[in-house]
Amino acid sequence: MLTGVVAGPVFTSPAVGSILAAIRAVRQAGAVGTLLIVKNYTGDRLNFGLALEQARAEGAAVEMVIIGDDAAFTTEMKAGRRGLCGTVLIHKVAGALAEEGAGLNEIVRKVAAVAGAMRTLGVSLSPCSVPGSRPTFQLAEDELELGLGIHGEAGVRRMKITTADKIVKIMLDHMTNPSNASHLLLRPGASVVLVVNNLGGLSYLELSVVAGSAVACLERRGIHIARALVGSFMTALEMAGVSLTILLVDDELLNLLDSDTTAIAWSQPAKVPVSGQRRERVAPKECPEEEERFPAGDQAFPKMKLVLGTVCNTLLSLQDKLNALDRAAGDGDCGSTHARAARAIQEWLDARPLPSDPSRLLSALAKLLLDKMGGSSGALYGLFLTAAAKPLKIDNDLAAWSIAMDAGIEAMMRYGGAAPGDRTMLDSLCAAAEELRALKNPRANLLHVLDKAVQRAEAAAESTKDMKAAAGRASYISSARLVEPDPGAVAAAAILRAVLEGLKAKPV
Known part of the structure; x- marks a missing residue:
């Protein structure tokens, strides 16, 4: 899937220097080009964008795609849709294309098209909290939050707790409602990949209940579920919630998603909502960080x-x-x-x-x-x-x-x-x-x-x-x-x- 990952502090985008170091490491390992896959958040766009510009100034071939698969907002947002769990599918498709020998520009073009054909929506029974801090929002014991993000931000709608079947129907209705500016156009007969993602605090039993409800609801609408994935793909710390991702697919895209990978958290896609066997983990290569240098000189103005x-x-x-x-x-x-x-x-x-x-x-x-x-x-x-x-x-x-x-x-x-x-x-x-x-x-x-x-x-x-x-x-x-x-x-x-x-x- 990915050649490298750059992590920042909890819920914070990584620093430009860290991103640049990763680009340099990948380039030194022999990559002819680098694609930055970035979720649509301001800090990520800024830091990855700055690193891209600096890397290009060094002669590197670098491109960036910004993923915004969030279906929560019914009106257009100036900041755009947030990047959520659907980004993992982009990782898989881009990695498979690279393994097939596709060029950087071709990969950018194809993953951009894939990104436009998917949407994600989350729901949770609880908030999460940054270690050492209080929860980011409060929910009553009989409430759940619809349309929240992966950084602990509150959602777009608060509802009373009900059955999994009803919750899933509400989610799918919201994701596909044409009056929703972020909706996914989903017609009967469409072929899709379904991802049921643990936001951090649910058991596999609970995930499977949600997955079963989602499969049944989609099939009642005449939707063909070509593949289903259930697991913890993009979490929000200890949040007791789940997100659904729907991606419209054809045979070419399915072949890319089905291609082999050694990524430890990737569950083999199946036609039933169960996780496949995990593959052997490959340890990443470590790259030394560049020494930090700052300008030195005489003492500046006295104060x-x-x-x-x-x-x-x-x-x-x-x-x-x-x-x-x-x-x-x-x-x-x-x-x-x-x-x-x-x-x-x-x-x-x-x-x-x-x-x-x-x-x-x-x-x-x-x-x-x-x-x-x-x-x-x-x-x-x-x-x-x-x-x-x-x-x-x-x-x-x-x-x-x-x-x-x-x-x-x-x-x-x-x-x-x-x-x-x-x-x-x-x-x-x-x-x-x-x-x-x-x-x-x-x-x-x-x-x-x-x-x-x-x-x-x-x-x-x-x-x-x-x-x-x-x-x-x-x-x-x-x-x-x-x-x-x-x-x-x-x-x-x-x-x-x-x-x-x-x-x-x-x-x-």
Whole structure:
């Protein structure tokens, strides 16, 4: 199936450096091309996209397909459909095509067509929780959640518990209803592959009950089940739930799915919903990580180390608060992600002198966060700092810092797809940027302007609680449940506040 897998922290996309290392390892092993198969989440798109661009700059032949098989949302989402368990079928098809000797462009074309012919929908009796954190949402004992994701985010509909037959019928009706913008067009006589996937906490007995209901329901609709797979293919930690994936197939696609593989978790497809024998596991080859390097130089401006230290302390103190805000809007790890960045910056400050000019400092911080922070936040901050560093190469007066702020925001909007008003960190940053443009006035006072910018950013962050999320993971959550400010916007405002406090503080 896959030649390599790049894993990040729990529910967080891997860092760009890790992805790039995997691409290099595959290339060094003799691959003539590399296909990145990415589930449609903002952090994954950003980090894998950045790694792809860097690998291409090194001369590698790299392509990327983004999988969005989620059938939960009845209206089009700006962020697109999420990538769910159907991605595993893409892994299998792409791997089989590669074994047959298909070229990279041909594989991209064929798997893109397969991705458009499948849909997935999940249902659960319980949430899950990131280790060390509380559950991402709450369910009563007699409730279940329909249309949830694989990162602990809540679903699109809450229902009372009923029989497996009724639950499966509701799921299939939702997946195939033409009024649902994410539906799969499923006509009588169609031939399909059915995947019954354990989201983490169900027994095989329970999976088999659901599988039996799904087979019976599809057959009553005149659907031919060419193959059925039952097992744990894409889990969400301990979530007591199941997802159904339906893929429209023809003989060519079935042959690819039936091809032999040594992947340990792949259950041999069958015409009845039972798992086949597991095959012998092949240990993966280990690849040494590249040594991390950051620019070194003379000590930067006198207060910069104090400013960065204040930012780190602030983010560490906000870890629990940001996680709590994020549990209502996503997967509950916003605070942990920012704390991971803070600890990485602290280690960096202790290990080496700061770069000698602002442009090099921001570039070094960008690389550090791309390597160490992870998730969509790491990619977005990395983009912001990389873009902001460019104007500071020309000049580093106060006006240049305002230009740098605007450049960083523009890069985030261009690659991240969000805009002010979408309930993201951009709301805080854009509000602050408007005030910072006063720095272009030769008579501007830095601390006075920055103080006003911080107040605007904090007010903007607070106002996000009244916004409808249009980007990021929160866009998958019902607006009725988003009653707290966006954690990313709160974090961005807190960083700006810490910068102001650091500049005002006296060096020890």
